[in-house]
Amino acid sequence: MLSRRQALTVSAAGLVGGALGRDSLAAAGIMDGGWSPGRIPFGACVRIDPLQKEPDYRTAFKTYCQQLTPEGGLFWIYLRPTPAAFRFDFADGVLAFAAANGMTMRGHTLVWYGAMPEWTKGIEGAANAEREMTAHIEQVVSRYRDKIKTWHVVNEPIDDSKGNVPGLRPSVWLHSLGDRYIDLAFRTAHRVDPAAELILNEYDIECADGTSPKKREALRQLIHNLLDRGVPLHGVGLQGHIRGKYQIDRDGVFDFVAEMRSLGLSVHVTELDVVDNDLPGPIAVRDAIVAARAHDFLEPIFAAARPEIIATWGITDRYTWVPMWYKRRDGLPNRPLPLDADYRPKPLWSVIDYFCNK
Numbered sequence: 285m286l287s288r289r290q291a292l293t294v295s296a297a298g299l300v301g302g303a304l305g306r307d308s309l310a311a312a313g314i315m316d317g318g319w320s321p322g323r324i325p326f327g328a329c330v331r332i333d334p335l336q337k338e339p340d341y342r343t344a345f346k347t348y349c350q351q352l353t354p355e356g357g358l359f360w361i362y363l364r365p366t367p368a369a370f371r372f373d374f375a376d377g378v379l380a381f382a383a384a385n386g387m388t389m390r391g392h393t394l395v396w397y398g399a400m401p402e403w404t405k406g407i408e409g410a411a412n413a414e415r416e417m418t419a420h421i422e423q424v425v426s427r428y429r430d431k432i433k434t435w436h437v438v439n440e441p442i443d444d445s446k447g448n449v450p451g452l453r454p455s456v457w458l459h460s461l462g463d464r465y466i467d468l469a470f471r472t473a474h475r476v477d478p479a480a481e482l483i484l485n486e487y488d489i490e491c492a493d494g495t496s497p498k499k500r501e502a503l504r505q506l507i508h509n510l511l512d513r514g515v516p517l518h519g520v521g522l523q524g525h526i527r528g529k530y531q532i533d534r535d536g537v538f539d540f541v542a543e544m545r546s547l548g549l550s551v552h553v554t555e556l557d558v559v560d561n562d563l564p565g566p567i568a569v570r571d572a573i574v575a576a577r578a579h580d581f582l583e584p585i586f587a588a589a590r591p592e593i594i595a596t597w598g599i600t601d602r603y604t605w606v607p608m609w610y611k612r613r614d615g616l617p618n619r620p621l622p623l624d625a626d627y628r629p630k631p632l633w634s635v636i637d638y639f640c641n642k
C-alpha cells in the first residue's frame with residue numbers, strides 16, 4: 285500500500301514523465317548532458333554494441349547523463365582474455381564518447397567474484413594471487429589516472445549465496461588471500477592513483493525482507509573493520525538493484541547511510557533499477573510501483589546524506605540485465621529503467637530527476 289505522499293509523488297511523476305519533452309528538459313537544464321549548479325549528477329551504464337550502432341541510444345545518454353559506467357568493459361572476462369592480454373577497446377570507447385559529450389566515466393570494477401575468465405581458476409597460492417591482482421590494478425588504474433576519478437574497487441564482497449549471509453563471498457581472491465584481499469585491492473589502487481575516490485560497492489541492503497537486513501549488517505561490519513585497519517576506503521556504493529516485490533526498509537537505509545556519513549565516507553547510488561518480475565503486469569501500475577520503490581529508497585538516503593551521484597544500471601528497458609535473471613512468467617518485457625524501450629521517460633525518471641534537483 286502506498287502512502288498518500290508516495291501516491292502523490294508517483295502520480296505527479298506519471299504526469300510529468302509522460303509529458304516530458306525536449307523543451308521542458310531544456311528548461312530544467314538537463315538536455316545535452318547539461319547540468320545546472322547544485323544538481324546531483326545522473327549517470328547510467330553503457331553497452332558497447334548499441335553505443336556503436338544506435339543513434340537513439342547515444343542520444344539518450346547525451347540527453348540525460350553527466351556520467352557513464354561501462355557495463356562490462358572493465359570486467360576481467362572482457363579485459364583479460366588471456367593472462368598477458370589487456371583489451372581496453374570497450375572502456376576506451378565509452379570514455380571517448382563520454383569525454384566528447386561533456387560527461388565523465390566511473391570505473392566498474394577492479395575486483396569482483398563475477399565475470400572472471402576461465403584462466404583465473406588456475407591462479408593458485410597467495411603469492412600468485414597477489415601478483416595477479418596487483419598487476420591488474422596497476423595496469424588498469426594507471427591507464428585511466430586523471431580520467432577515471434571514482435573506482436568501484438571491490439564489488440559485491442558479501443556472501444549471500446546460501447541466503448544466510450555468513451561472511452565474505454567465495455572468489456579466487458578470498459580463496460587464495462583470505463579477507464586481506466580487500467585491503468590489498470584498496471591499498472594498491474590508492475598507491476597507483478592517490479587522488480582517486482575508492483568505493484566498496486554492494487547490492488541488496490535496502491529491502492525490509494529477504495537477505496537485505498543481514499547483508500546490511502555484514503557490510504556495516506566489514507566497513508568498520510576496513511576503516512579500523514586504515515584501508516583507504518573513501519565511499520560506499522549502494523547499487524540499488526531493488527527487488528520490487530519487497531518494501532524498502534526506510535529506517536534501515538537512513539540509519540546505514542547516516543552511519544556511513546558519520547564515518548566520513550561518501551555515498552553513491554551506483555546501479556539503480558527495480559527488478560519487476562514479480563510486479564503486476566499492467567504498465568501503468570507496474571511503472572508506478574517501480575517509481576515508488578525508487579522513491580522510498582532515495583528518500584531516506586537523501587535524508588541522511590547527499591549522494592555524490594544517482595546512477596542507473598542502463599538507461600532504457602531495451603537494454604537491461606534484468607531478463608537474464610528475472611524474466612517475467614507472463615512473458616511481458618521487464619521495465620526496470622528510467623526510459624522505456626522506445627526511449628520515452630517513465631515515472632522512474634521523474635523520481636530520479638526530482639532527487640537530482642534536491
Ligand code: G3I
Nearest residue numbers: 331355356392398399439440487523525555597604605608
Ligand atoms: O555479449 C554477449 C552476446 O554476444 C551474446 O549473444 C549473449 C548471449 O547470452 O551474451 C552477451 O554477453 C552477456 C553480457 O552480459 C551482455 O551485456 C553475458 O553473457 C552476460 O554474462 C553479461 O552479464 C553481465 C553481468 O553483470 C555479468 O555477471 C551484465 O551485462 C551486467 O549488467 C551485470 O552487471 C552486474 C554488475 O556488474 C554488478 N552488480 C549486478 C549487475 C547485474 O547483474
